[in-house]
Amino acid sequence: MRKKIDFSQPLMVLAPLAGYTDLPFRSVVKKFGADITISEMISSNALVYKSEKTLKMIEKSPSEDPYIVQIAGNTPELVRDAVLLLNDIEGIDGIDLNCGCPAPKVFSHGSGSNLLGDLKKLEMILSTVKKYSTKQYTSAKVRLGVNEKIPVEIGKAVEACGVDFVSVHGRTRAGKYKAPVDYDAIKAMKEAISIPVFANGDIKDYAKAKEVLEYTKADGVMIGRGAIGRPWIFHQLKQQIEDKDISESLKKQIVLEHFDATLKFHGDHGAIMFRKLLHSYSKGYTGAHEFRDIINKISDAKVMRDMIESFFDPS
Numbered sequence: 252m253r254k255k256i257d258f259s260q261p262l263m264v265l266a267p268l269a270g271y272t273d274l275p276f277r278s279v280v281k282k283f284g285a286d287i288t289i290s291e292m293i294s295s296n297a298l299v300y301k302s303e304k305t306l307k308m309i310e311k312s313p314s315e316d317p318y319i320v321q322i323a324g325n326t327p328e329l330v331r332d333a334v335l336l337l338n339d340i341e342g343i344d345g346i347d348l349n350c351g352c353p354a355p356k357v358f359s360h361g362s363g364s365n366l367l368g369d370l371k372k373l374e375m376i377l378s379t380v381k382k383y384s385t386k387q388y389t390s391a392k393v394r395l396g397v398n399e400k401i402p403v404e405i406g407k408a409v410e411a412c413g414v415d416f417v418s419v420h421g422r423t424r425a426g427k428y429k430a431p432v433d434y435d436a437i438k439a440m441k442e443a444i445s446i447p448v449f450a451n452g453d454i455k456d457y458a459k460a461k462e463v464l465e466y467t468k469a470d471g472v473m474i475g476r477g478a479i480g481r482p483w484i485f486h487q488l489k490q491q492i493e494d495k496d497i498s499e500s501l502k503k504q505i506v507l508e509h510f511d512a513t514l515k516f517h518g519d520h521g522a523i524m525f526r527k528l529l530h531s532y533s534k535g536y537t538g539a540h541e542f543r544d545i546i547n548k549i550s551d552a553k554v555m556r557d558m559i560e561s562f563f564d565p566s
Contacts, residue, residue: 255317255344255387256415258447258471261464262286263488264418266451266475267321267349267392271528275512275521278312279505280482284489286471288315292349292357295324295333309340317344319388323352325361327379334383345388345415348377350405353394353424364424368397370408377412392418392451392473395436398425406440406448414446418473421452428476438467449473456494457487480531482509499565506532506563507556514552522552533562 256262265272265280267289277288290309297305311318320343324330330348337343350373352363359365366373381389391409395402400423409417419440421432432452441448447470450463455477463472478484482505483497490496509528513521529546533539542562549555 252387256287258416261469262449262471263460263485264449264471264473265289265478265485266418266473267291267347268475268479269354271479272475273308273513273516274310274312275509275516276482276528278314278512279509280478280485281312281314283483283486285485287317287319289347290318290320292352292363293320293322293333295322295329295362298322298333298336299329301336309337309343311342315342317388318342319345319347319390321347321349321392322380323349323357323362324376325365327375330376330379331383334380338383338385343386345386345390346380346384347390347392347418348380349392350377350409351392351394351420351424353427358424364394364397367394367401367405367424370404373405374408374412377409377414381413388415390414390416390418392420394420394422394424394426395433396423398423400433400436402436402440403443406444410444410446416447416449416470417444418449418451421450434463434467437463437469441468447471451475453477455481456484457491458493460488461491480528480534499563502532503559503563503565506559510556510559519552522555523550525555529559536562538562 263285264287265285269291272291281288309320322333349363350366357363377391391414393405419437421437422430437450449471450467450469451473454460454463454472454474460472510525513525517524526546530543533542
């Protein structure tokens with residue numbers, strides 16, 4: 252079987268972000284050159300109970316190849332059952348275990364970044380994914396620790412489970428999204444293990460990606476929040492260009508394409524869901540504040556599309 256991921260060149264990966272990286276968004280970034288797309292974090296519990304909403308979250312766009320589903324879970328039994336269910340779904344190339352989510356409700360549930368405080372448990376659950384998955388890839392997304400930074404120990408624990416790669420967000424759970432990203436710690440993990448490592452955290456443009464790759468010697472970068480409102484960042488990384496080189500007309504085309512894809516996937520409710528995305532897309536534009544105030548009150552898709560057409564019109 253042909254391996255779908257080529258680690259010989261630095262890879263550009265879309266990070267899973269709850270409430271953002273749904274199928275419409277992933278299909279947009281895929282078009283712009285993201286090498287790998289990953290689903291939003293899926294609760295193993297919800298998956299095992301075959302929640303309709305959860306099964307819809309797993310659906311992928313035909314362009315997503317390779318495509319990885321990320322799961323979270325707090326016991327080997329639950330994770331095993333979730334994996335067995337995913338094994339039966341076509342088009343999934345890998346399963347990623349979330350060991351980094353800092354959200355209080357995920358943490359108190361014993362999953363996400365909670366696993367970084369109990370590496371034996373992390374190994375038990377991750378080994379379960381590896382053992383039962385029939386997909387081509389198994390991976391883990393981690394942070395540097397819960398309160399203390401232990402990147403080397405975490406890297407070695409993950410590697411011991413026989414996974415194909417690890418993505419590391421350069422903050423602890425306590426650091427949430429505010430503490431400075433510790434690229435030294437990512438570098439230390441990369442040096443300590445032999446599996447591919449993707450660097451994640453505050454990578455928002457080509458210059459930063461280049462600097463992080465050169466400094467950490469990581470095998471790729473994973474971008475999450477840096478792609479919200481700027482999905483063309485993957486095009487910039489691939490073409491090695493800066494923000495100013497993305498034309499306004501291209502930006503408008505992308506916003507409309509993303510909007511249409513959101514409506515197609517989520518139905519009429521998609522217009523309301525798209526409000527927060529328009530908040531991001533309009534950042535830096537003249538009149539953005541007024542524009543946001545207006546769209547916050549719009550739920551009619553046709554009216555919203557007209558607003559997008561006129562607001563992002565480069566002429």
